[in-house]
Amino acid sequence: MQESKAKVFLRNPFCRALVVSKRPMMREGLQFMMKERAEKSSLILCENYLDIRPEILLQIDVVVIELDSTLQEIFEACDFFNQLQNQHRQVEWVFTLPVNLVNIAIERLLTAKTALLSLHEPMSRIIEHVFNSGGQTERISRLLLQEKAVNTSDITVTNANLTxxxxxxxxxxxxxxxxxxxxxxxxxxxxxxxxxxxxxxxxxxxxxxxxxxxxxxxxxxxxxxxxxxxxxxx
The missing domain is CATH 1.10.10.10 (Winged helix-like DNA-binding domain superfamily/Winged helix DNA-binding domain)
Incomplete structure (x- = not known):
């Protein structure tokens, strides 16, 4: 992720966030930047989304989850997230994901309290969503939509003739x-x-x-x- 020097507006400088990622760079990068932008913010780090517990979500404003599931596993993961979204409606959700999961994420994860970002999103854009949860942030980032458009244009059409x-x-x-x-x-x-x-x-x-x-x-x-x-x- 390339970092932008642009100043990020802090709608909620006291934000309590949970970051779920298997990549140390993602976890440690967000931890460093959140403290740098707002000393009174707090952050909980996890490597696996299955480690998310209801008692944790009661203390959280926004969850940032890096989706790295395979296409075969994503449906089970979405069911898990849907259950948490329904049980904890006060929480904002930010998912970073690869372009091949966009359609599934739009269908199964997108709500009024959900944002979908690209895995290649600049760190400053993720921070913007963390501190502006509930504000006027994009629900689907422009970068992710651009990647989706490029991916769609590269698809080879096959005459299937399926039964x-x-x-x-x-x-x-x-x-x-x-x-x-x-x-x-x-x-x-x-x-x-x-x-x-x-x-x-x-x-x-x-x-x-x-x-x-x-x-x-x-x-x-x-x-x-x-x-x-x-x-x-x-």
Whole structure:
């Protein structure tokens, strides 16, 4: 992250923040800058979002979370965050994330008390959101939207010709369902559902699950699966 020398307006110089990141540079950088900008601010540091406890959130104004989950893990993480958001409505949430998680984050995490930032956001922009939680900060940063636009323009469109069954399985996978759950829901064997997933991936020329999930959240993937465009209304 490149640091900006611009002065950050402090709406809440007494801010109590929780930072969740596996990167020491992220944790220590925010700790240093918060104390430098506002001595009376306070900060709690965690490496894993599963370490967040309700008793901690009762003492916090804003949580900064660096999302580094894989596409397969992100749905479970979002469910965990949604539960905390519903239980602690006084807390503001700032998520920094890679561009491939933008659509999922917009659909599952974005609320009136949530901001989505790029992993490449300058540290000063993160600090601005920390000290101005509840103010007029961007809910989705311009940098993240720019990265999303570039990523979308680079997508290779594939003529999938998926069957109805293959499309149905991929739609359910895109919503976070597991193959065993899909088999139970559709009253099919696990072997049948797994075969439909594999045949769909062959048609799409996708070699790994990571490529499959990336295709699902692409513009063409959402169109092919008839999924709602997450960016509408933003």
């Amino acid at each position: 109805f069954s293959e499309r149905r399985v991929l739609r359910l996978l895109s919503k976070g369902w597991q193959l065993t759950q899909i088999a139970t829901l559709l009253e099919k064997s696990y072997k049948t559902i797994s075969a439909q997933k594999s045949s769909a991936m062959r048609r799409l020329m996708l070699k790994t699950d990571a490529e499959m999930y990336a295709w699902m959240i692409s513009v063409h993937g959402m169109q092919e699966l008839n999924l709602p465009p997450y960016h509408q209304g933003i």
